[in-house]
Amino acid sequence: MTALDPDTAAHSPAAPARPEGTLRRIAHLDMDAFFASVELLRYPQLKGLPVVIGGGRRKVDELLLQGPDGEGLRERHFIPVEDFPLLKDYVGRGVITTATYPARQFGVGSAMGMMKAAKLCPQAIVLPVDFDEVRRFSRLFKSTIMDIAPVMQDRGVDEVYIDFTDVPGGQREGGRVLARLIQKSIFDVTGLTCSIGVAPNRLLAKMASEFNKPNGISIVYEEDLQSKIWPLHVRKINGIGPKAGEKLARLGIETIGQLAAQDEQWLMGHFGKSTGAWMHRVSWGRDDSPVVTESEPVSMSRETTFDRDLHAVRDRAELSAIFTDLCMRVAEDLKRKGYVARTIGIKLRYDDFKIATRDHTAPIYTADGATIRQLAGQCLKRVPLDKRLRLLGVRASTLARLGEEPVLETRTAAPLDARRRKPGAADRLGGQSGSGGSGGTASLF
DNA sequence: TCTGGGGTCCTAGGACCC
DNA sequence: TCTGGGGTCCTAGGACCC
Numbered sequence A: 001m002t003a004l005d006p007d008t009a010a011h012s013p014a015a016p017a018r019p020e021g022t023l024r025r026i027a028h029l030d031m032d033a034f035f036a037s038v039e040l041l042r043y044p045q046l047k048g049l050p051v052v053i054g055g056g057r058r059k060v061d062e063l064l065l066q067g068p069d070g071e072g073l074r075e076r077h078f079i080p081v082e083d084f085p086l087l088k089d090y091v092g093r094g095v096i097t098t099a100t101y102p103a104r105q106f107g108v109g110s111a112m113g114m115m116k117a118a119k120l121c122p123q124a125i126v127l128p129v130d131f132d133e134v135r136r137f138s139r140l141f142k143s144t145i146m147d148i149a150p151v152m153q154d155r156g157v158d159e160v161y162i163d164f165t166d167v168p169g170g171q172r173e174g175g176r177v178l179a180r181l182i183q184k185s186i187f188d189v190t191g192l193t194c195s196i197g198v199a200p201n202r203l204l205a206k207m208a209s210e211f212n213k214p215n216g217i218s219i220v221y222e223e224d225l226q227s228k229i230w231p232l233h234v235r236k237i238n239g240i241g242p243k244a245g246e247k248l249a250r251l252g253i254e255t256i257g258q259l260a261a262q263d264e265q266w267l268m269g270h271f272g273k274s275t276g277a278w279m280h281r282v283s284w285g286r287d288d289s290p291v292v293t294e295s296e297p298v299s300m301s302r303e304t305t306f307d308r309d310l311h312a313v314r315d316r317a318e319l320s321a322i323f324t325d326l327c328m329r330v331a332e333d334l335k336r337k338g339y340v341a342r343t344i345g346i347k348l349r350y351d352d353f354k355i356a357t358r359d360h361t362a363p364i365y366t367a368d369g370a371t372i373r374q375l376a377g378q379c380l381k382r383v384p385l386d387k388r389l390r391l392l393g394v395r396a397s398t399l400a401r402l403g404e405e406p407v408l409e410t411r412t413a414a415p416l417d418a419r420r421r422k423p424g425a426a427d428r429l430g431g432q433s434g435s436g437g438s439g440g441t442a443s444l445f
Numbered sequence B, C: 001t002c003t004g005g006g007g008t009c010c011t012a013g014g015a016c017c018c
Helices: A034-042 A058-066 A113-119 A131-148 A173-192 A201-210 A222-229 A242-250 A257-261 A264-269 A273-283 A315-338 A370-380 A412-420 A425-431
Strands: A026-031 A049-052 A098-099 A125-127 A152-154 A159-163 A194-199 A217-219 A300-309 A339-351 A356-366 A389-402
Touching: A026 A173, A026 A201, A034 A049, A034 A098, A034 A131, A058 A125, A058 A131, A058 A339, A098 A113, A131 A152, A131 A159, A131 A173, A159 A201, A173 A194, A173 A217, A194 A201, A201 A222, A222 A257, A242 A264, A257 A273, A264 A273, A300 A315, A300 A339, A315 A339, A315 A370, A339 A370, A356 A370, A356 A389
Parallel strands: A049 A125, A194 A217
Antiparallel strands: A026 A159, A026 A194, A049 A098, A152 A159, A300 A389, A339 A356, A339 A389
């Protein structure tokens, strides 16, 4: 019964004029249990069984093809179900990437630790991720969409936004006709199912795509806000994560409707001007962000979690080799994609899960592995290395396309550089401080 | 045996410039 | 001695997403 806020219906001044009766129709498409579904195409005998994808093991496929006696190659289709590895026998670190729907019935889901999942569903079959295969199917379903509706925004391997507004059929039944066409085309080409939500904007489309999973379509209009959106938990809003969700809960706000009932100023008081205003806006279903079809990468990184926590001194050789390898892989990524970077950074995760990052912006762009290794090595000297390490990462940012690097001001480089440094910084950067503490271990890298 | 890997965006402070 | 504002760049950390 509550009337919608008058602003909701108002057109944003930036919105292009549309023919009479044309509604903005944005779709969000989400592939159903993507990583697992890709595997099920290869192993159809696992259909209907609880299967999880994840963990660190990469050899499963080979072992399966070899068979228990290691003799001859077996056809994937004929490998008996009993030969597949089970979650209860899983050893090692890692999280679940995707679980099939039968596995989800046991409470197992994405991002859950393997060990916890093994307790919930020990009989689930575990398979490693096959990134090449996943990427192949990702390209396949996206190109299928592009052939039908070209205004598409990539949101990772298994998700996209599509602007239906000006696509033929995009207005029929609120977008349902076009959604059905896309769903069917993707299934015909890949054998995979997806779920689609169509709504006046990306925010609502994203929520709508979850309404009818798997293989579902749901259509949301502006006037459905109270009935379909407000009853949902605030965590369903894309951008409200564990922290904000918890804080809202402490303030007695659980649903999006309750959030919408709050005074904007009050929200700004608790969450800051920008976040508070944003929360108020999204709770009223407002979002005029466009579907962005092209974007440039901001950073490229590689990181790895060790099988066991490593110590900077005791495991020096091992760490050093891993570190160099990460640098080389970042360099390869840059070269393969045709980019150079001038900010090189490192990331450490300690055994207590605390994260430290350091980075350095160089006066030149590079994609050279040895240079990256050298710059990253400097960063390493500025970070405490007394605790055991769980993860090490290397990151390149401030990117430019190779050959299109901005000309950097040289100015009076040396004096400027010296002026900008605080006293003592030179010691740290030089790594010659010998000032004790954790610094002593740094040079071991 | 808790808790992967690859990203984006935001904030906040300090240095520096005009 | 006290007192300016913009603006940009850099660094570190953190929230969040897929």
